Amino acid sequence: MTAGQVIFVVDDDPTLRESLCWLLQSMNLRVQTFGSASEFLSAYEPAQAGCLLLDVRMPDISGLQLQEIMAARGLRLPVIIITGHGDVTMAVRAMKAGAHDFLEKPFNDQALLERVQQCLAIDASRRREEAERERIAARAGMLTLRETEVLDGVLGGRSNKQIAADLGISIKTVEVHRARVMEKMHAATVGQLAAQCVVAGLYKAKP
Numbered sequence: 001m002t003a004g005q006v007i008f009v010v011d012d013d014p015t016l017r018e019s020l021c022w023l024l025q026s027m028n029l030r031v032q033t034f035g036s037a038s039e040f041l042s043a044y045e046p047a048q049a050g051c052l053l054l055d056v057r058m059p060d061i062s063g064l065q066l067q068e069i070m071a072a073r074g075l076r077l078p079v080i081i082i083t084g085h086g087d088v089t090m091a092v093r094a095m096k097a098g099a100h101d102f103l104e105k106p107f108n109d110q111a112l113l114e115r116v117q118q119c120l121a122i123d124a125s126r127r128r129e130e131a132e133r134e135r136i137a138a139r140a141g142m143l144t145l146r147e148t149e150v151l152d153g154v155l156g157g158r159s160n161k162q163i164a165a166d167l168g169i170s171i172k173t174v175e176v177h178r179a180r181v182m183e184k185m186h187a188a189t190v191g192q193l194a195a196q197c198v199v200a201g202l203y204k205a206k207p
Contacts, residue, residue, distance in 0.1 A: 037061035051119035078119035
């Protein structure tokens with residue numbers, strides 16, 4: 001678990017919420033509990049890292065409905081579905097909707113803790129990747145129009161001579177712009193430059 005991660009428990013059963021809270025806190029995990037999906041939606045901030053333990057059947061908004069709302073809002077918190085006997089079909093639907101896993105009540109404590117750790121690792125990895133994409137996109141945003149054109153040529157496998165002909169400028173000018181692109185993008189090689197642009201979604205690698 002990394003700093004700031006929280007396990008959010010959403011279940012209308014107060015006894016289960018208390019039990020889950022005790023179990024997770026016994027492993028030095030941070031926990032926040034909610035008796036309904038509405039309470040969770042009112043309190044949750046997208047910047048909060050962690051994972052969600054979610055009951056399928058709840059009176060106001062079901063687990064499946066909450067997943068739909070989260071998807072519509074772009075909330076990508078990893079979800080573990082908690083389901084009672086007879087709710088397996090709903091749990092499978094939740095998995096198809098993007099849940100990481102589901103556990104049937106009563107569940108094994110160790111199995112729950114393992115799945116929680118998996119979800120925390122997934123969330124941490126995703127947030128690192130998103131932060132890296134944002135950093136690369138910010139660097140790309142500092143490029144001038146001409147530098148962006150040169151970048152496009154480099155990523156397209158064009159030589160300096162070809163880029164110069166395409167843009168109607170001298171090879172020397174292309175070299176200057178290319179050097180500035182490499183500097184602004186913090187890339188030592190064209191390979192690193194291409195890899196960054198693929199990560200940021202600025203360029204699609206050829207199959």
